[in-house]
Amino acid sequence: MRENFKKQIAIPQDHGSWVFILSPLFIGIFAGGNFTYATFSLIIAAMSAFMIRQPMTVFVKAISGRRPKTELAPARFWLLIYGIISALVLTVLITQGFGYTLYLAIPGAPVFVWHLWLVSQRTERKQAGIEVIATGVLSLAAPAAYWVALGGYNPLGWWLWAWTWLQSSASIVYAYLRLEQRELKSQPENKELWRMGKRALIYTSFNLFASLMLGWANLIPQLIFIPFLIQWLETLWGITHPSIGWKPTRIGVRQLIVSTLWTILFIIFWRT
Numbered sequence: 188m189r190e191n192f193k194k195q196i197a198i199p200q201d202h203g204s205w206v207f208i209l210s211p212l213f214i215g216i217f218a219g220g221n222f223t224y225a226t227f228s229l230i231i232a233a234m235s236a237f238m239i240r241q242p243m244t245v246f247v248k249a250i251s252g253r254r255p256k257t258e259l260a261p262a263r264f265w266l267l268i269y270g271i272i273s274a275l276v277l278t279v280l281i282t283q284g285f286g287y288t289l290y291l292a293i294p295g296a297p298v299f300v301w302h303l304w305l306v307s308q309r310t311e312r313k314q315a316g317i318e319v320i321a322t323g324v325l326s327l328a329a330p331a332a333y334w335v336a337l338g339g340y341n342p343l344g345w346w347l348w349a350w351t352w353l354q355s356s357a358s359i360v361y362a363y364l365r366l367e368q369r370e371l372k373s374q375p376e377n378k379e380l381w382r383m384g385k386r387a388l389i390y391t392s393f394n395l396f397a398s399l400m401l402g403w404a405n406l407i408p409q410l411i412f413i414p415f416l417i418q419w420l421e422t423l424w425g426i427t428h429p430s431i432g433w434k435p436t437r438i439g440v441r442q443l444i445v446s447t448l449w450t451i452l453f454i455i456f457w458r459t
Contacts, residue, residue, distance in 0.1 A: 196261045199241045203439045207322045208237045210450040211329035211351045217454045218347055219336020225283045229335045232276040233328045239269040244306055251307045285335055291327040298324050315363050322355035346407060357390035358446055361422055365438045368429035384426035391419040414452035421445050
């Protein structure tokens with residue numbers, strides 16, 4: 188029984204991914220401005236769905252020979268635990284009239300299957316494309332939390348989804364840039380630094396100017412560009428100050444700080 192409680196089987200080990208589920212949840216809840224029993228149920232459901240990825244990944248790795256067969260039993264144990272929890276809280280949401288939020292989980296199924304296939308092929312690492320798509324699925328937690336907090340559907344929830352996805356996509360692309368920079372042997376010329384950072388700068392620049400223009404048109408809160416400005420400035424700094432020799436943990440912690448600051452500022456300025 189003790190082997191069932193191994194942390195590396197029960198809990199996702201890529202710590203930077205937690206912000207991609209917690210940020211949309213917090214944004215949706217605070218934008219809705221109300222915390223109910225249904226909101227608590229949604230949080231449990233979202234976190235269970237997020238957590239189940241780890242034992243399922245371990246299960247696939249064990250089947251494909253990447254991990255010991257002894258890990259199959261604990262992986263099944265946690266799949267059962269998270270599955271039961273998800274079923275219970277989803278039943279609560281349905282009985283309270285929020286069954287329509289379950290439709291938001293549909294896009295997650297093919298993305299999850301795609302991820303597991305990559306795991307079985309030993310090619311899941313350095314897949315920025317699927318990570319961007321996956322964060323789009325996780326960002327659907329924002330409109331779900333918003334609608335549950337409001338007590339019903341509101342089209343503004345789709346704006347929350349779009350902005351959280353755009354931010355997380357830019358964050359992933361920027362993280363890959365920083366990881367690429369850490370492999371450099373020496374400081375490149377400025378032209379090379381800007382070439383390496385081109386994609387990350389395009390992502391953050393689009394987010395900044397889109398939020399500025401839409402705010403100016405009064406389609407979204409006018410000051411919502413400020414959190415995107417923080418991310419844009421971080422990208423400029425990162426391009427001109429390459430992370431040569433940095434440990435991945437240092438890069439991840441800085442990313443977490445920036446994403447947390449973005450989430451806090453987004454919540455503040457969305458409600459102003």
